[in-house]
Amino acid sequence: MYLLYSALLAVVLVVGSPYWLFQMLRHGKYRRGLWQRLGAVPERFRGSTKPSIWIHAVSVGEVLAVSELVPALGNQFPGHRIVISTTTDTGQKLAGARFGAENIFYFPLDFAFAARRWIAALRPSAIVIAETEFWPNLLRIAHRSGARIAIVNARISDRSLPGYRRWRKFLTKILRDVDLFLAQTPEDARRLVEIGAAANRVLVGGNLKYDIPPPVPSPIIDQLRSSLAASGSTPVLVCGSTVEGVLESEEALLIATFQSVLAAHPAAVMLLAPRHPERFASVAALLQQSNIKFFRRSLWRGDSLTGAILLIDSIGELSSLYALADIAFVGGSLVPRGGHNIIEPAHFGVPILVGPHTENFRDIVELFKSRAAVCVVSPSDLSSTILELLANDSQRRELGRRAAETLQSQRGATQLAVQKLQELLAPQSHEVNPA
Numbered sequence: 001m002y003l004l005y006s007a008l009l010a011v012v013l014v015v016g017s018p019y020w021l022f023q024m025l026r027h028g029k030y031r032r033g034l035w036q037r038l039g040a041v042p043e044r045f046r047g048s049t050k051p052s053i054w055i056h057a058v059s060v061g062e063v064l065a066v067s068e069l070v071p072a073l074g075n076q077f078p079g080h081r082i083v084i085s086t087t088t089d090t091g092q093k094l095a096g097a098r099f100g101a102e103n104i105f106y107f108p109l110d111f112a113f114a115a116r117r118w119i120a121a122l123r124p125s126a127i128v129i130a131e132t133e134f135w136p137n138l139l140r141i142a143h144r145s146g147a148r149i150a151i152v153n154a155r156i157s158d159r160s161l162p163g164y165r166r167w168r169k170f171l172t173k174i175l176r177d178v179d180l181f182l183a184q185t186p187e188d189a190r191r192l193v194e195i196g197a198a199a200n201r202v203l204v205g206g207n208l209k210y211d212i213p214p215p216v217p218s219p220i221i222d223q224l225r226s227s228l229a230a231s232g233s234t235p236v237l238v239c240g241s242t243v244e245g246v247l248e249s250e251e252a253l254l255i256a257t258f259q260s261v262l263a264a265h266p267a268a269v270m271l272l273a274p275r276h277p278e279r280f281a282s283v284a285a286l287l288q289q290s291n292i293k294f295f296r297r298s299l300w301r302g303d304s305l306t307g308a309i310l311l312i313d314s315i316g317e318l319s320s321l322y323a324l325a326d327i328a329f330v331g332g333s334l335v336p337r338g339g340h341n342i343i344e345p346a347h348f349g350v351p352i353l354v355g356p357h358t359e360n361f362r363d364i365v366e367l368f369k370s371r372a373a374v375c376v377v378s379p380s381d382l383s384s385t386i387l388e389l390l391a392n393d394s395q396r397r398e399l400g401r402r403a404a405e406t407l408q409s410q411r412g413a414t415q416l417a418v419q420k421l422q423e424l425l426a427p428q429s430h431e432v433n434p435a
Contacts, residue, residue, distance in 0.1 A: 001170060005136050006111060013109075032089050033106030039114030041121040044102050045083070052081045054124040054147075056107055059091040061341060062130040063098065064319075065153050065208040068414045069128075070099055076418055077425070083122060090277075090315055097316070110135040119145050126425055128152055130208070132160075136174045143177035148424050150180040152417050153208045156191035158359050159338070164195040172196030180424050182417055185363045203420065206413030207364065214347045215319035223302060224310075224324060231304040233269045235390055237261065238325035238345070240318045241275040242283075245335030250355075251283050253334055253379050255290045255309070260383040262292075262307055265390060269305045271321055273312035275331060275340070280313040287311060319344040327389055327396065329353045332360075334379050339365065342374060342403075349404035351389060351396045353377055367410070373402035 036042065053073055057063045063086060074082045084099050085107040086092045095104045108114035115138045126148045127138075132155055142149055156164060164171060175197045182205030183189035193199045228236065237258065242250040251272065258270045274283050280296075287294040293308040297317075300310060312318060322328050328345035330352060332338060338360030345352050352374045358365040368374035377385045389396045 001173065002112075002136060002140060009110060033092065036106040037109050037114070039108055039111070039117040041117055042105065045105065045121050048081060048121075048123070050079060050081045051125045052083050052122045053077060053126045053128065054083050054085065054122055055128045055130070056085045056133065057091060057095065057130045058086060058107075058133065059088040060094050061209075062086075062153075063091050063094045064212050064341075066128075066130050067098055068211045068213065069152070069208060069417055072414055072418045073128075073421065076422055080125060094316060108138070110137045112137045112141060115141045119147070126150065126421065128421065132156060134171065134174055139174060139177040148179045149177060150182065150421060150424060151178055152182045152205065153413070154181050154183045154192060155185075155188045155363075156195065157338075158362065161191055161195075164191075168194075168196050180420060182413075182420060187363070205416050205420065207410065208413045208417065209341060209343050209364070210407060210410040211412070211414040212343060212347075215344065217323070218317040218320040220297065220317065221320055221323065224305075224321075227302055227305060228269065228324070231267075231306050233267050233304065233306045233308075235261075235265055235268050235326035236324050237268065237270045237327050237329065237386070238273075238318075238322050238350075239270060239329040240273045240312075240322065240331060240344070241340040242272065242331035243275050243335060243337050244279065245337075248335075249283075249286070250331050250334045251286055253382065254329070255287065255292065257383045257386060258292065258309065259290075261386060261390070264387060267306045269307075270309045271312055271324065272309050273318040273321070277313075277315060280311070284311055284313070319347075322350060323348045325350045327351050327353060327386055329382075331355075333357045334382070342368060343407060346373075346403040346407040349400040351375065351399035352403055353382070353385065355379065355382075368403065368406055371402055371406045373399065373406040375399060 055066055055070060057066050070082055070084065084095050084104045086095050087107050092104060092106065108118050119142055124147045127142050128150050130153050132151060139149060179201060181192050181197055181202040183192055183202060184207045186204050189202050189204050192202050239254050261268050274280060284296060287309060295303060295308060295310050297310055297312045297314050322345040325345065328350045330340050330342050332340045333355030336357045339354060339358035341361060342352050342354060342364060354374060354376055356376060356378055365374060375385060
């Protein structure tokens with residue numbers, strides 16, 4: 001089975017190589033860390049006398065989710081080196097800023113030769129994978145090396161469940177190598193068992209993302225706050241993680257909404273942050289066509305933002321910019337892309353709007369909805385909802401207050417994860433055999 005899987009993976013890479021090459025040349029994707037992905041281990045990870053705990057966090061969202069878990073494990077296991085892998089460049093950048101560049105690397109492609117090299121170098125006592133990534137070769141080789149394997153913050157989305165069901169026969173064998181699953185919700189736990197996880201290894205651990213600390217203020221925050229106050233630019237709409245759609249992008253819908261807002265509030269400001277950096281230029285072109293005054297954050301030098309849109313063409317600043325919002329909109333949700341995390345604006349107690357497509361954050365959004373802590377809108381009623389909230393200060397403040405209270409009530413998943421990982425590692429020796 002593993003030979004067949006490896007062969008199919010190789011075929012996919014060969015067939016897809018023109019696409020990967022195009023992405024490398026056009027957008028610079030996948031170029032960074034290429035040799036690490038192929039199993040080349042940098043010198044900083046070789047020859048360590050300490051065993052390690054290897055944490056894998058795919059991208060920015062997962063890095064944020066483990067942001068409290070990483071230092072907690074470092075305190076709990078001082079004899080281990082905590083190392084973190086990511087798959088994306090944006091995840092790598094954030095992980096380096098949070099955990100130290102010397103401790104991060106790119107996750108290897110799931111070929112046996114690449115996995116063996118990394119496991120031999122890191123000598124992990126445990127591999128902790130955030131969210132739900134089942135890499136057959138890595139799991140098998142890690143298990144054989146003696147490492148304990150845990151999937152934390154595990155979730156099975158509505159979109160992925162049918163595919164997992166179809167491959168249950170094969171997944172059951174793969175999932176035997178995982179020692180512990182900490183599911184986000186009881187429904188996720190049930191789904192894990194349904195697709196082949198052993199029931200006695202599945203626990204409900206809560207969602208680590210509720211434990212994400214408030215973001216460190218971006219360097220631009222104070223300058224923005226001063227500029228907004230000096231020019232009387234208000235209200236402020238922060239629209240984050242926006243994406244393109246099949247027929248129309250979220251940015252196009254939001255620009256039309258902002259035009260309606262300007263008719264009633266001429267001093268309004270929108271901070272618009274596309275999800276993907278490669279779209280910054282196309283969104284700037286769209287703004288140019290709109291005839292609304294706009295600035296790119298990378299070129300903004302304190303100009304008055306009254307009646308303008310500030311395009312956030314930077315990485316890692318959005319989460320702290322929500323602090324400036326009178327209303328926050330979280331994208332990927334007006335078009336069918338599954339939505340993005342609403343916890344970031346909830347930190348600041350600002351009223352949150354999302355579109356109807358929030359499948360990727362189903363449980364978080366449902367919880368907030370049950371407590372009247374988020375407002376779900378369709379593209380057709382986006383403008384009227386925003387105008388209604390801007391006209392009703394008390395309603396807007398209450399919506400934000402309930403968001404902050406809901407977030408606070410769900411904390412504690414990190415503490416439980418550390419406890420369960422401690423129990424998982426307690427019976428075994430720290431001596432781990434390289435694969």
